Amino acid sequence: MTPDVRPLVAGNWKMNGTRQSLGEIKAMADGVHGMLSERVDALICPPSTLLYVATALCTDSPLMVGAQDCHQASHGAHTGDISAEMIADCFGTHVILGHSERRTDHGETDQLVKAKAQAAHEAGLTAIICIGETSDERDAYQTLDVLMRQMIGSIPLDATADNTVIAYEPLWAIGSGLTPTPTDVGVAHAFMRAELGQRFGEEGRHMRLLYGGSVKPTNARDLMSVENVDGALIGGASLKAADFLAIYSVYDGLTV
Numbered sequence: 001m002t003p004d005v006r007p008l009v010a011g012n013w014k015m016n017g018t019r020q021s022l023g024e025i026k027a028m029a030d031g032v033h034g035m036l037s038e039r040v041d042a043l044i045c046p047p048s049t050l051l052y053v054a055t056a057l058c059t060d061s062p063l064m065v066g067a068q069d070c071h072q073a074s075h076g077a078h079t080g081d082i083s084a085e086m087i088a089d090c091f092g093t094h095v096i097l098g099h100s101e102r103r104t105d106h107g108e109t110d111q112l113v114k115a116k117a118q119a120a121h122e123a124g125l126t127a128i129i130c131i132g133e134t135s136d137e138r139d140a141y142q143t144l145d146v147l148m149r150q151m152i153g154s155i156p157l158d159a160t161a162d163n164t165v166i167a168y169e170p171l172w173a174i175g176s177g178l179t180p181t182p183t184d185v186g187v188a189h190a191f192m193r194a195e196l197g198q199r200f201g202e203e204g205r206h207m208r209l210l211y212g213g214s215v216k217p218t219n220a221r222d223l224m225s226v227e228n229v230d231g232a233l234i235g236g237a238s239l240k241a242a243d244f245l246a247i248y249s250v251y252d253g254l255t256v
């Protein structure tokens with residue numbers, strides 16, 4: 001946690017979910033009502049096919065809805081892509097960018113992620129920019145070098161604490177059931193905080209830094225208690241409302 005920074009618990013459904021899963025989003029929307037929502041934000045990012053219906057289900061709820069990627073252009077001849085403007089038009093508020101699965105599956109570079117983040121900002125969206133090392137890089141003690149390179153390459157100069165969230169997702173922790181120790185997460189996040197402070201001043205000191213990779217109801221409390229960890233980006237455990245809300249609720253017992 002960071003003093004004066006409002007935590008964000010975010011779910012990334014990846015390529016999962018059909019209309020049948022909308023009941024889970026409705027249950028999440030109902031579940032984030034109450035006192036906790038006054039101090040902790042909640043966000044769910046379903047596939048873009050469900051985006052518009054999901055935002056309609058959340059109109060009376062503090063649960064926000066976002067997308068998982070956008071094109072760097074506002075419109076045009078880009079078959080199969082969606083723009084940041086289209087996400088905003090569906091009442092989406094956030095977009096995940098540079099997830100390692102997009103970097104791997106679609107060859108996305110830091111430079112492209114930065115252009116997408118700029119497009120997101122121009123459309124009024126908050127960009128959640130993902131960074132993280134592979135297991136080989138970790139074994140070679142290159143984690144902090146990789147984070148530095150990805151932060152410099154992917155975060156645009158117009159980033160503020162409002163329009164940008166950084167998610168640290170070690171690739172080896174995604175979907176594996178493995179997580180770094182809270183100490184290792186603390187080292188990575190302190191490093192990110194220092195670098196962001198250097199580059200963006202006060203804005204960088206208040207930018208939200210999420211941890212992602214095998215966050216579960218059972219480990220969320222330990223991970224969310226780490227200094228400079230301002231929330232979670234959750235994959236598998238965000239598919240079910242009960243798990244998502246259990247993770248969100250760990251903030252009940254944490255002072256922020």
Ligand SMILES: O=C(CO)COP(=O)(O)O
Binds near residue numbers: 169175176214234237
């Ligand atoms: O990639 C992730 C979120 O973006 C993490 O996924 P898991 O929580 O399934 O490990």
